[in-house]
Amino acid sequence: MLKTFNEYLARVCAGFDMRQPLSGQPPGNINGNITSSTHGTLPLIGCSKALPNPLPSGVSAYILISMGGNVAQSVALPLLIAKAVKFGSINLATNVWTHLSAMPTVTELGVSRRMSSALVCVNGTNISSSPGAVTITYQDQDGNTEESTGALNVSGSSLRGDGSIIVLNGSDWAVQDVTNVVQSGGSSPTGTLDLYGLVHLGMLTSTSGATSGTSGQTSQKDGLITTPNPIRLGAGDQVCGFGMQGGSNVQAACLCMLGFVGDTIG
Amino acid sequence: MIKDSNGVLKAAVTYGLWSRFWAQQTGASSSATVDCGGVHGRRFDRTITVPSMSGCNQALLTNCDMSCGDANCTPHFCIEYTLGTLAISGNVFSAGVTMPIKKIGSVNVQTAALKPVLVVTTVLAATLPTITVTYTNQDGQSGRVTGTGTGSTPIILPTNAAVNSAFDIAPHLQSGDTGIQSVQDIDTSGGTSGALALMGLLPLAYNPAAKQHGPVHIPPLALSMPQYRVVTGDRLAMYIFGGFTPGNSINAKCGFAFAGEVG
Numbered sequence: 001m002l003k004t005f006n007e008y009l010a011r012v013c014a015g016f017d018m019r020q021p022l023s024g025q026p027p028g029n030i031n032g033n034i035t036s037s038t039h040g041t042l043p044l045i046g047c048s049k050a051l052p053n054p055l056p057s058g059v060s061a062y063i064l065i066s067m068g069g070n071v072a073q074s075v076a077l078p079l080l081i082a083k084a085v086k087f088g089s090i091n092l093a094t095n096v097w098t099h100l101s102a103m104p105t106v107t108e109l110g111v112s113r114r115m116s117s118a119l120v121c122v123n124g125t126n127i128s129s130s131p132g133a134v135t136i137t138y139q140d141q142d143g144n145t146e147e148s149t150g151a152l153n154v155s156g157s158s159l160r161g162d163g164s165i166i167v168l169n170g171s172d173w174a175v176q177d178v179t180n181v182v183q184s185g186g187s188s189p190t191g192t193l194d195l196y197g198l199v200h201l202g203m204l205t206s207t208s209g210a211t212s213g214t215s216g217q218t219s220q221k222d223g224l225i226t227t228p229n230p231i232r233l234g235a236g237d238q239v240c241g242f243g244m245q246g247g248s249n250v251q252a253a254c255l256c257m258l259g260f261v262g263d264t265i266g
Numbered sequence: 267m268i269k270d271s272n273g274v275l276k277a278a279v280t281y282g283l284w285s286r287f288w289a290q291q292t293g294a295s296s297s298a299t300v301d302c303g304g305v306h307g308r309r310f311d312r313t314i315t316v317p318s319m320s321g322c323n324q325a326l327l328t329n330c331d332m333s334c335g336d337a338n339c340t341p342h343f344c345i346e347y348t349l350g351t352l353a354i355s356g357n358v359f360s361a362g363v364t365m366p367i368k369k370i371g372s373v374n375v376q377t378a379a380l381k382p383v384l385v386v387t388t389v390l391a392a393t394l395p396t397i398t399v400t401y402t403n404q405d406g407q408s409g410r411v412t413g414t415g416t417g418s419t420p421i422i423l424p425t426n427a428a429v430n431s432a433f434d435i436a437p438h439l440q441s442g443d444t445g446i447q448s449v450q451d452i453d454t455s456g457g458t459s460g461a462l463a464l465m466g467l468l469p470l471a472y473n474p475a476a477k478q479h480g481p482v483h484i485p486p487l488a489l490s491m492p493q494y495r496v497v498t499g500d501r502l503a504m505y506i507f508g509g510f511t512p513g514n515s516i517n518a519k520c521g522f523a524f525a526g527e528v529g
Contacts, residue, residue, distance in 0.1 A: 003276040039289040040335060040517035078333050080521070082287065107282035109526040110320035118289040118519075165289045165519075173288055173312040200287040200521025203331040228274040229329035229523050231285060244333045244519055 001060070002263055008065065008224060016059060016262035022048040022069070022081070022241050025253035026161035030243065033123050033158040033193075036133075036151075039165035043243045044122045045071075045079065045254045053236035059262035061232035064201050064239065068220025069256025071204055071241075078205055078244040079254055082198035083237050085117070087178035089124055092131050092154070092189040095182065102139075102177035103197045106232075116141040116174035117197035120242070121152075122163035124192035129156045132186025134193060136166065141174035151184060154193070163242070201231060201239065204256065232263060267372075267527050274328045274525050281322045281526035285329075288314060290504070291517035295431040296386070298512075301422035306339075307432030307507045309385050309465070310518055313346065314502040322526030324369075324495035329523040330471040332504075339510035341518055342381075344467040345496060346503040349379065349401075350449035351464070354392055354457040364402075364448040365466050369529050370492050377494075378404035378445030379466025383505070386431045390423065392457025397421040399435065399452050399464060404445035415441025431512075432465075432505055467505070468494045471522075495529060 002008050011017070024046015032041035051062055064081070071079045088099040103115040119138065133151040140147045147169045155162070168175065178195045202221050221227070233239070241254050268274055277283075290310040298306045319325065332341045348362040365377045384397060398420070402408040412435060413420035421438045424431075439446070449464055496502070504518050 001279045003279050004272045005275065008275075037291075039291045040519070042289075080287075080331075080333075080519070082521070108284040109317065109325055109524070110281045110322050111318050113317065115286070117287045165291075165517075167291075171312055173290070173314060174286065198287045200285060200331065200523075203333060203521065224271075224275075227329045227331075228271055228278070228525075229283070229285070230275055230278045231283065231523070 005224065008261055011261050011264065018062065018260040018262065020048045020258045022046055022239065022256040022258055023254060024241065026159060028159045029249040029251060030162050031155065031158065031248050032164045033127065033155045033162040034121060034164040034166065035153040035155050037167050039118065039167060041163065042120050042165050043163045043252065044161045045241045045243050045252050047238055047240040048258055051233055051235060051237045055235045056262065058265060060265045061234055061263040062260040063230045063232060063263055064258060065224045065261050066220065066222050066259035067202050067204060067256060069204065069254060071254045073243065073252035074250055078203050080242040080244050081202045081204065082200050082240060082242060083233060084240040085197045085199065087195040087197060090134060090181040090183060090193045092183050092191050092193065097181045114176045115199065116176045117199065119166040119168060119175040120163055120196040120198060121166055122194045122196060123158055123160050124194040126160050127154060127156065127158045127191035128189050130187040131156055131189040131191060133184050135182050135184065136178060136195065137180040138175045139177040139179060140168065140172045141176065143176060145179065147172060199231060201229065203244065267529060268326050268525060277525035277527055283523045283525055284317065284325060285523040286314065287521045289517065289519040291515055292430050293515050294428055294513045296424045296427040296512060298433055299424065301419065302424065303434040303437055305434055305507050306510055306512050307383060307434055307505060308516065309430050309432045310504040311430055316496045316498055316500040316502065318498050319526055322528055324497050324529040325524035325526045326493060326495055327470045327522060328525045331521045332473045333519045334473065334506055335517045336510040336514065339506040339508040341473045342469050342505045342507065343471045343520055343522065344469045344503055344505060345494060346501050347466040349446060349464045349466045350452050352452040352454060352462045354390060354454055354460040357454050359452045362449065368494050376447065377468060378447045380436065380445045381467040381469065382435050382446045383465045383467060384433045384435055385463045385465050386427045386429050386460065387463050388461035389429045390427045390457060390460030392454065392460060393425045395423050395457045396455035397423055397452065397462070400450045402447045403443040404447065406447060408450065410440045410443055412438045412440065417441055434507065470494060496524065
């Protein structure tokens with residue numbers, strides 16, 4: 001595994017680097033998709049292509065070492081670059097929760113441990129006008145199960161990509177897994193909600209532009225020298241860009257490039 | 267111990283980074299005045315406990331991205347220690363901990379809270395209460411009292427200060443003092459209910475160029491501030507200070523990573 005800056009350089013020179021674009025634009029105005037109390041909006045702006053699965057020969061993982069590009073929106077909206085771990089989806093029409101994944105178990109500070117993250121809820125599709133509420137059952141940052149958020153009102157007619165950071169129970173600040181989501185109330189609700197945990201990789205600065213896509217700020221960050229954050233990413237992992245703050249009726253777009261280096265085997 | 271960027275890269279392989287994404291929004295806090303630090307402050311009360319370690323016994327913050335939803339605040343990512351608490355009803359003080367000994371470089375240093383902050387943990391029912399803190403200062407001298415000596419004025423909190431309001435009392439330390447090692451007493455002049463905690467902060471990273479919604483990538487290895495290591499059980503907290511609008515709900519978000527080492 002790569003342990004020095006020179007090893008990273010040599011690895012890039014040996015052709016084990018990879019560039020992937022990360023781009024996207026929600027279909028319309030972002031207002032936050034949960035009308036109950038939240039920890040702020042966090043729309044899903046765009047995603048890069050999933051990392052190769054299986055990984056190429058000679059590569060044990062990918063490490064994000066640079067990120068840069070243009071982030072434009074109608075209000076200042078920095079872009080969070082993160083590995084998105086999809087806990088699952090709730091179909092509001094059928095009230096069926098489909099679980100996909102928990103946060104990964106990795107070695108942290110010498111201890112094998114399941115990661116945790118602030119809980120993000122994103123509209124997987126456009127939402128109908130009277131969607132009702134959802135109640136989320138989760139495993140918290142300490143591994144306690146059967147924690148519940150209580151009923152969270154979903155914003156009617158909110159658009160695909162709109163998102164919010166969920167207020168958890170008591171003093172909980174993070175989630176290891178989401179075990180169930182139940183829809184209630186509303187009138188003929190349709191749409192899907194996707195629940196995510198995030199592995200933070202970096203943030204890109206932006207400033208407000210006149211309208212989405214027409215202006216913005218170019219920003220870049222290295223993940224190797226000044227702010228080393230060599231998180232190992234695996235086969236099929238998805239890196240996405242989330243809008244960090246917002247007001248109401250925010251429009252946003254991003255066009256970025258991510259630079260990875262393939263880690264050695266052994 | 268980690269001494270350069272290569273050390274971080276190596277530690278990431280040897281022990282694995284501890285990395286998390288945190289976010290919180292809190293409601294309105296009370297405005298600070300010149301009688302209580304002069305700078306608005308707010309504490310985000312969902313704190314993070316540093317987890318267990320194996321093979322390493324301390325960790326260094328190597329990466330921190332912070333963003334805040336107000337144009338005029340400076341987010342601080344800190345290790346937080348409860349130096350003492352006060353229940354307004356009955357004026358009941360409870361002692362907390364002494365600031366820890368931390369290794370700075372290769373030297374063990376008895377730290378002092380350069381940022382001692384009075385936090386409202388339960389909303390106060392008190393009209394402009396005068397709060398007096400008796401403490402041991404940065405040099406280990408006990409019996410020091412806020413609001414005494416030339417240039418030091420008493421701490422007077424706003425009436426009915428809101429929960430999560432945070433008041434930096436450093437300007438009110440006894441004349442000549444710069445920090446607090448421990449607290450012997452906290453006293454209020456009046457009030458019927460509510461609670462305060464005096465927190466000692468060791469800042470790990472801060473956003474020095476406040477820009478609305480704009481993240482600042484804090485290079486902890488390059489900052490002109492002590493690189494405190496964290497240990498298992500340390501409590502990490504987010505504060506904002508500055509000219510933000512106290513009456514507003516404000517959210518803050520932080521992505522961070524720590525690398526383990528043997529101290």
